[in-house]
Amino acid sequence: MLSQLYIKNVAVISEASIGLQPGLNVFTGETGAGKTILIGAINAVLGERVSKEMIRTGETRATISALFTGLSPAAEQALAEAGYPVEENAVLIHREISADGKSSCKIDGRPATAAILRSVSALLINVHGQHDNQQLLSPQKHLGFIDSYGELDGLVREYQAAYRDYMLVRRELASVNTDEAQKAHRIDLLSYQVNEIEAAELQPGEEEELRAQRKLIQNSLHVTQALGGSLAILEGGEEVPSLTSLLSELAENMTQAANYMEAAQPIAERLTDISYELEGFPGEIQDLIDHFDCDPSQLDAIERRLDTIYNLKKKYGSSIEEILEFGARAAAELEEIETSDMRIEKLSAQLSSLEEKARSQAERLTQARTKAAKLFVKAVQGELIFLDMPSVQLSVCQEHKEMSLDGADELELFIATNVGEQAKSLAKIASGGELSRIMLSIKNVLADRDNIQTLIFDEVDTGVSGSAAQKIGKKLAQVAENRQVIVVTHLAQVASFARNHLFISKAAREDRTFTTIRPLSREERVRELARISGGEKISEIALRHAEEMLRDAGN
Incomplete structure (x- = not known):
């Protein structure tokens, strides 16, 4: 899990050392205090593309460090294969960005590339930002959901190998099998x-x-x-x-x-x-x-x-x-x-055999996807019911297509938002709040298929409120029972379920803006939940309501 995050000279964050705990961690704070910057810093230390614009004004460099502990065997193996054997089941990742646009990366103090950081961090942490909801609007991404849920990576690789062999011989045959007149001219x-x-x-x-x-x-x-x-x-x-x-x-x-x-x-x-x-x-x-x-x-x-x-x-x-x-x-x-006729005959026989093999692999993959799609829909449907979307019916439209690198299937998620309505493309009819909850449901379902120990959700509650927000908080808490979950939220219903509540605030001193990040005591949590619910003017009723939310959430 992500145990410690250190940030220096990143935008409005002058310096911050953030301790994170197992279970559900939430960040709250006023708009513009730096919550989005925090997620950007985490993405940077994980090897994502960075810009010198993220460096705090007046500074020459920015640094971010992340300490991961309790690594999974898969993460330890990936680090070892990349040349960074793990000691004491922990790894420290460091990234520095200079004002000249260059950046440097280190793993346990040893130089690394951003590409290595990305490959390794993929087994350490999964960041779900608001833009990830856009994946639901792209039918091309839906196939990946089904393959991930069905753990079909092996079948996909086998099919892709057969398809590449088939296409290689097909292209070679096309180059040999030219027009007879053109062939005669070339021979002359x-x-x-x-x-x-x-x-x-x-x-x-x-x-x-x-x-x-x-x-x-x-x-x-x-x-x-x-x-x-x-x-x-x-x-x-x-x-x-x-x-x-x-x-x-x-x-x-x-x-x-x-x-x-x-x-x-x-x-x-x-x-x-x-x-x-x-x-x-x-x-x-x-x-x-x-x-x-x-x-x-x-x-x-x-x-x-x-x-x-x-x-x-x-x-x-x-x-x-x-x-x-x-x-x-x-x-x-x-x-x-001059010997092309013999070669064409040989390649044709080879092509026929390879096509048969590729189509056989494609059919196996199609059958596996059909089975996985049914189970996927059932699992996500259960999540949606829990998240106050009982009337939403999710389905998968699966159609056959000509073989390509991803198989012979076109898959797209369809939903019917009300009972009796015809299912339509998810990309065309889902609202922002529905997309957030559907994506959270999919993330939760897929989370059981990997060994990633830390999940980060950036404002996953966008577009929801009331009981749906409370259900999202409860679902995040359930997920956090088996792994670390970090959430940036604007909703008190979600924040009330946290085991570790961190508050992000900013203040102006000497014509500069400074952001601080600190954990809240229980009393401070009550006031913060009341502020989120009722605004800056906190009433006794708001405080009692915040207290009740914490008790209902088990805190």
């Missing part, structure tokens, strides 16, 4: 592309090699002249000494000098090495000249080959590698289309 195109690429017999790196050959042929004269000139320099002529003999003579002179001058020794050695190496150059250059086979007639063939590669690149890719990859993909698609 792919065949042409594959044949054109294969006929070219391209090789990776071929284009670079061809360009190098072309460059060499185009400059063959320069190459032969350069090679011959280099050889002439090295070998010399009749009137010109060779470079090798000159270098050899130079090395010999330096060697002679080194015999008498130690500093010349390194130069002599280097020149000797160079002269030895240079002696091999003429033979190597002569070998290049002898083997230089450059046929200018090959230039035309090279240009034609480069043109072929260029034209293919314009169609299929920016390089030979990309062209070959395109050809491989086209060949694979061509083979797939």
Whole structure:
């Protein structure tokens, strides 16, 4: 249960530490005192979306902490699976909102994400706000009520898995089973592309090699002249000494000098090495000249080959590698289309089997929903009778539809508000007070299907008064016998049933508004119930009536 709630710098709440107890806890106070802000703070610490606007004016950050104790095994397991093992059967959740719009979350002092908070808090607490009544106005939500009551999550998951498999093969079959004319056109195109690429017999790196050959042929004269000139320099002529003999003579002179001058020794050695190496150059250059086979007639063939590669690149890719990859993909698609008849036959058989399985699962789910709907209506009807709505007849309109992800059923809640009237859509004829009591009835019925230990109701009594309000208080007290219930209310009849009554008030000090939240003593409860019932001017009659309400409620 939620044992302690700490709030700092949230709207008009400067700082508040709120102790909550098992059973029924109620919050009352004047309009605008901060009751809605309190619910917003609880939602924030549970991981809901927050805005920097909730930070108190003049402050840079807001913080909310919630201490949960006596956790259920399911909540402990969820926390452990999320990486936050529980100690001493308690967990502290903390959230901080900064003025720059960022927020941080912690579980037992360790960082967490808002998504983790939401997943974990779903097993800790269930908040029912006024906007939740709008779920009754949306027939799409009614299916969820029946599935939750019938505990059909397992059946729903099994059906959804079968339906997804069926739709996957159905989409694949649709993509394969194209029009014959379109298929023939595609085969012609792919065949042409594959044949054109294969006929070219391209090789990776071929284009670079061809360009190098072309460059060499185009400059063959320069190459032969350069090679011959280099050889002439090295070998010399009749009137010109060779470079090798000159270098050899130079090395010999330096060697002679080194015999008498130690500093010349390194130069002599280097020149000797160079002269030895240079002696091999003429033979190597002569070998290049002898083997230089450059046929200018090959230039035309090279240009034609480069043109072929260029034209293919314009169609299929920016390089030979990309062209070959395109050809491989086209060949694979061509083979797939040419064998599509066999594939269609195989997929059709597979689709038939998967459709049969999905429809079988859908039928099982439909039958389970039909059974659960009857029990759900009966259970909610009993709650409505208790809440002074004996004439209201609730029913479920269940119709078949084409399979979709949520099944093959359309479900909608119908009511007849008076005996003898025809049942009509709940979304069209229910009043605000009726919606509040119907939603409370549904929440109470569904509460028995989960292990959530804390339920929060924000002004669940909207639109009701008199004996109906008293019945709501009594029903909330009954629910609170087995779990913690927290209620924000404007009705004394509801507040009188609380075991822990907290009062929210606001006051102005030094041009600032401050909200305080404190538990009431029994005497203070009498005055608060009298104020709620009769206004600010509290009479003796109002006090006696408040006292009587508390006694009737067992307080």
